[in-house]
Amino acid sequence: MNAEVFFSIVIMAIGITIVAIKRDLMVKLIGVGIMETGVTLSFVVLGYNGKLPPLLTLPVERVDPLPQALIITSIVVGFAISALSLVFVLYLSSVYHTTDAVKLKKRIKKDER
Amino acid sequence: MSADILLSPVLLAAFFGTIRVFTRKRWLMWFEIILISTCVSYILFFQSPATFVVGEWSSAVGVEVRYDSTSFWFILSLLTVWVSVKARFERWDSFMDSLMDYLFASLYALFISNDLFNMYVTIELTSLISFLMVGYGKNPARIWAALKYMFLSSIALAFYLFGTILLYSETGVLSIGALQNEKLSAFALMFVVMALLVKSGIFGLSAWLIDVHSMSETPVSMLLSGVAVNAGLFGMVRIYPLLPQRLKEFVVIVGLFSAFGGGIYAFFEKKPKRVLAFSTTSQMGIAVALLSLSPLASALYAFAHSSAKSLLFSRNGKFSTMIGALSLIGIPPLAGYFAKMNFEEAFPTLSLLVVFLTSMYLVKLFKGLKWKFSPFEFLLEGVLLSSCFFMPFGGASIFKILIVATGGATAGFLIWKKAALPPLKDVFGLEEGIAYQLWALVIMVFVMIV
Numbered sequence: 001m002n003a004e005v006f007f008s009i010v011i012m013a014i015g016i017t018i019v020a021i022k023r024d025l026m027v028k029l030i031g032v033g034i035m036e037t038g039v040t041l042s043f044v045v046l047g048y049n050g051k052l053p054p055l056l057t058l059p060v061e062r063v064d065p066l067p068q069a070l071i072i073t074s075i076v077v078g079f080a081i082s083a084l085s086l087v088f089v090l091y092l093s094s095v096y097h098t099t100d101a102v103k104l105k106k107r108i109k110k111d112e113r
Numbered sequence: 114m115s116a117d118i119l120l121s122p123v124l125l126a127a128f129f130g131t132i133r134v135f136t137r138k139r140w141l142m143w144f145e146i147i148l149i150s151t152c153v154s155y156i157l158f159f160q161s162p163a164t165f166v167v168g169e170w171s172s173a174v175g176v177e178v179r180y181d182s183t184s185f186w187f188i189l190s191l192l193t194v195w196v197s198v199k200a201r202f203e204r205w206d207s208f209m210d211s212l213m214d215y216l217f218a219s220l221y222a223l224f225i226s227n228d229l230f231n232m233y234v235t236i237e238l239t240s241l242i243s244f245l246m247v248g249y250g251k252n253p254a255r256i257w258a259a260l261k262y263m264f265l266s267s268i269a270l271a272f273y274l275f276g277t278i279l280l281y282s283e284t285g286v287l288s289i290g291a292l293q294n295e296k297l298s299a300f301a302l303m304f305v306v307m308a309l310l311v312k313s314g315i316f317g318l319s320a321w322l323i324d325v326h327s328m329s330e331t332p333v334s335m336l337l338s339g340v341a342v343n344a345g346l347f348g349m350v351r352i353y354p355l356l357p358q359r360l361k362e363f364v365v366i367v368g369l370f371s372a373f374g375g376g377i378y379a380f381f382e383k384k385p386k387r388v389l390a391f392s393t394t395s396q397m398g399i400a401v402a403l404l405s406l407s408p409l410a411s412a413l414y415a416f417a418h419s420s421a422k423s424l425l426f427s428r429n430g431k432f433s434t435m436i437g438a439l440s441l442i443g444i445p446p447l448a449g450y451f452a453k454m455n456f457e458e459a460f461p462t463l464s465l466l467v468v469f470l471t472s473m474y475l476v477k478l479f480k481g482l483k484w485k486f487s488p489f490e491f492l493l494e495g496v497l498l499s500s501c502f503f504m505p506f507g508g509a510s511i512f513k514i515l516i517v518a519t520g521g522a523t524a525g526f527l528i529w530k531k532a533a534l535p536p537l538k539d540v541f542g543l544e545e546g547i548a549y550q551l552w553a554l555v556i557m558v559f560v561m562i563v
Contacts, residue, residue: 005279012275019264032267039271039278046282066174066287067278070230074274077237078267084241085263088248088256095253108257 004045011038025089025099029082036078043071116165119180119225122153123218130214137207146196149217153192157185164227164290177288179227183350186412187224187343190419191217193496194339198423201489202332209249209332216242216336223344229277229287229305232348233270236312239344240266243337247329258328262321269311276304289351299357306360309352313345313401316371316378316394326393327386331427334386338393339423343415346400350408365405369463371398376470380525381537385478389425392474396422396441399467403456410455417452417500420493425478430485436494438475442518443468445511446501457510465517472521477529 015035019028047067093099096107129145162182166175195217199210219242223235240262248259279301281287286295314322326338353361375395382388396418403411417440424437436447443453457464528534 008275012271016268019268025260028264032264032271035268035271039274042275043278046278067281070278073230073234074237077234077241081237081241081244081263081267084244085260088260088263091251092253092256092260104257108254112254 002045005042008038008042008045011035011041014038023101025092025101025104028101029085029089033078033082036075040071040075043067116167116178118152118160119156119163119178120167122149122156123222125149125152126214126218126221130211130218133207133211133214139203142199142203142210145214146199150192150196153188153221156180157189157192172288172291173286176231177227177290178225179290180225183347183408183412184224186409186416187347188221189496190343190416191220191224191340193493194336194419194423197489197492198332198335198339200492201427201487205332209246212242212246212249213332213336216246216341220340220344224347227289227351229280229289229292232351233273233277236273236344236348237270239341240270240312243325243341246333246337247325250330252328255328258321258324262325265311265319265321269308272304273308276301276308279304289355292355297355297357299360302352302356302360305352306349306356306364309345309348310364310367310401311345313349314342314394314397315367315401316375316391316398318367319394322394323387323390326390326426327384334389335423335426338389338426339419342393342397343419346397346411346415349401349404350411353404353408361405365402368398368400368402368404369460371395372402372463372467373470374398376467376474378537380470380474381534382474383536385428385480386426388474388477389422392425392441392471393418393422395467395471399456403459406455406459410452410459413455414452417448417497420497421447421449424490424493424497427487427490428482429487429490431479431482432484432486433490433494434478434482436497438478440497441475442472442521443514444518445514446498448497448500450511450514451500451504453514454510457514465513468514468517469521469524472518473525473528476522476525 012035015031015033015038018031018034022028022031044067047064049063089099092104096104098104098107125145126149129141129149132141133145160180162180164177164179164181166172166177168175170176195213199213216239219235219238223232223239226232226235244259244263247262248256277287280292280297283298283301284292284295286292311318313319322342326334329337349364353364356364372395375391375393375398379388379391379395382391396414400411400414400418403414421437421440424433425441427433440447440449443449453464453468456467
């Protein structure tokens with residue numbers, strides 16, 4: 001395993017740790033974003049082989065364009081999901097005036113009864 | 114078979130889903146149901162298995178599409194559940210109606226895909242539509258459930274992507290047909306398997322499932338518990354032949370653990386919808402464990418489970434609940450029996466224990482229901498019944514299953530009559546959801562590497 005892939009795994013681990021430890025929903029969302037950035041980094045790093053960019057057609061040896069095309073798709077999907085979850089957090093905070101996960105859980109359970 | 118016919122249901126469903134946002138004409142919806150079901154039934158019953166690349170690219174660059182016998186069962190279950198939900202709740206909500214169409218389109222596209230990245234996109238689309246369907250209606254409890262689902266799902270799918278790029282950097286291909294000839298590293302496959310296990314509703318890993326399926330409205334939980342959990346399972350079905358022997362054993366053990374853990378938690382639960390949600394984790398565990406026999410057995414089990422579970426989740430009268438419960442336990446001549454026969458072949462003793470457990474917790478569902486018949490559920494019941502015409506019956510196991518099921522039902526009834534047991538505590542952090550689950554996931558990853 002090369003150093004760049006190891007580095008992207010470390011970034012993913014940082015993201016997961018933030019999601020698991022922090023109580024604030026906004027911070028948790030930022031953690032998910034950091035984790036997705038780690039995945040993006042691994043795509044870019046593994047697609048790059050020290051050659052010329054794929055747009056130039058003259059040289060025979062080029063960087064593989066497929067991983068970059070794939071990661072664009074997944075960045076867009078990730079953006080859609082994070083926007084939707086921000087809307088959900090916004091609604092919950094407008095009802096309960098807090099973004100703390102533990103408090104929210106308690107109050108939602110209380111309301112159900 | 115041409116690519117146009119196979120891909121046409123995706124386009125049709127997406128087109129009608131967009132149209133439904135603007136108009137609320139009833140004839141349009143019936144026209145859509147008839148058109149799509151005709152088209153899909155034509156594909157299911159008149160087309161032979163085929164593999165091809167969309168747009169006639171070479172398979173190294175293009176997206177590979179594959180229709181085979183496992184896809185047949187998944188698409189059949191999707192069609193029956195979707196048509197019955199859509200026909201029964203026709204006057205419900207036009208926005209939700211178009212979401213149902215999009216869900217159909219993305220699930221159909223998943224069930225014919227044979228490409229790692231295409232599977233990622235369709236699974237992500239399916240989950241995005243599920244979030245919207247669960248959170249729609251501004252109920253805080255539902256939004257909270259959807260949010261928990263979102264966190265776990267996006268982390269799982271990031272894992273999936275990471276595994277995908279590792280596999281691509283080793284082999285240079287993404288289509289599963291081409292990957293079968295290559296030697297793959299267990300490290301990369303493990304990430305993909307972890308993500309698919311989280312998505313397929315395995316007990317302990319899928320903390321989101323119980324809240325999402327039990328909180329949401331009836332048609333939504335019918336669709337989610339009936340067909341949307343099949344998304345992760347379908348990924349497992351496609352990935353499983355690629356795995357090394359050790360990972361295969363690991364997957365089967367996780368499935369069996371889920372079958373028993375989900376059943377035990379379901380028995381101690383009080384609300385009927387929560388019982389059904391735990392039951393989903395238990396049944397999906399069986400379907401994952403059945404992969405050790407053959408992918409087709411797992412697909413058949415998923416088919417039997419989805420029709421029965423959507424019947425049970427509709428909670429509409431004793432008759433439909435009884436048919437669903439009998440099929441879930443595995444009483445002949447319903448479809449569940451033929452699916453359970455494979456399970457009995459693979460794990461003779463464990464399967465009888467699971468039948469006992471299933472009948473124990475399903476007894477509780479009949480409390481407070483009336484005898485009622487609904488015309489749109491006859492489709493699901495008919496599908497469950499009709500499989501007895503083209504499946505072989507096994508001999509002696511019928512009596513074993515009947516005796517064990519009767520014993521289990523009596524035991525469950527008596528225990529609940531005598532003692533009011535409280536629900537079990539969340540040892541696995543099922544309620545807390547995010548924190549415990551992720552730690553379990555990370556620890557499992559480390560164990561697998563070592």
